[in-house]
Amino acid sequence: MDDILKQLDQIASNNPEQNDPKRNDPLLDGEVDLPSFSSVFTSDVDHNVQIFSHVFEALKSQGLLLYHRPILSPIDRQVTVWDELTKSKKEMLMFGSNSYLGMANDPYVKEKVREALDQHGVGMGGPMLLNGTSNLHRLAEERLAAFKGKEDCILIPTGYMTNLSWITTLMADDSILLYDEVSHASVADGIRLGKKKAFRFNHNDVADLEKQLQKHREKNKERTIFVTVQGVYSMNGELAPIPEILTACEKYGAKLVIDDAHGTGTMGKGHGTAEHFGVSKRLQYSMGTLSKAFSVTGGFFAGDRATINFLRFFSRPYFFSASISPLIAATILAVLDLIEREPERIIRLHQNADRLRKNLKAAGINFLPTETAIIPIFPPHFDCFREMASAIHQRGLFVNSIEAPGVPRGRERFRVTVMSTHTEQDIDRASEIFAEVFSQFKPRTETKS
């Protein structure tokens, strides 16, 4: 078993992606291609399942597997976690949730959901197209459309399916999609599912995008060219240079779709990354998810009335799936109320993220100096990454560790997300824990200076 682990580690450290300077920092968002596993997998499915089981059990028994941690309390600044290793409950500070505004356990949101439960029950029993659309669903679509400054909006069961929807439905046979190389996995899957023509450009590289726009526009003056980027990159917390990207799209007559999963509710006054840059009005469409600041599940696509109606009748991921629950629609409405009524939540979120960045800097910890609520923290060295992750967990801090073999050796990181409900003490404790753990683990092999 240890042999398999060693072999996988070896393959991860030899992954050529690690040595590609262009790919040094960006991490494929959600596109964890597990290069090392695919190298040991064969055509025998049972063998592959067994290999994975061995690795899984080995990591689990050593307390090094921090996936699917059972959370017994609502998601909030502090959570109660069932600790598999000690077989006991553990109170933990939550710095690993995308519930940025603390809406998952908000009393007003819960009250509105209880009212919706009494009035509408738990579900619709089928897709919106055939089995009905409650007034809450329709209201949520209208409010989201207005929130994004668009005429109409369609609610889709997940954010993942929202990307599948617009890519497979709006792109014609000769359309082209240009996408940032670290786009979410749902973009790649939409392209595959719809068998669409797509090309990726270097991460946040407007000159590379412009070169490709020019090339594809010259080849065909009529075709529709789509461009997609994320407002806030989910894994590294960076912003896309939206104004420059938009200008390039306008120059070549391309349509820009911003996946603003992490910017909606957190950037600008909450209307998203385009608002942060003051360019919302220049955007034709707006895509977002309800799984982050809204703390539930679902995705939405907003735009002109005719395009949204077209999606309602031609998007297979939409009309072949049951609609989101009315309880989610009620949550959307309640969260929109709070974002509009309590702007201090977003101010607080950014103050908290600033405080964490300041603390990390003072402690000499290596992190990406983002302007968002997502802060990637790099360990001082890449030996014992899993042991560091386990020590952070044991000290009561819940963060996401992004590790090899999911990413190549040397690109491991802790993805830390701040919430508006964190207190200053929470932030200070989180940075203290990182400082304590990082000072405790020395590299296995000392390098000579």
Ligand SMILES: Cc1ncc(COP(=O)(O)O)c(C=O)c1O
């Ligand atoms: C940028 C981005 N787009 C799309 C999605 C998919 O959203 P959902 O989880 O709502 O399906 C995610 C979720 O991780 C994301 O980060």
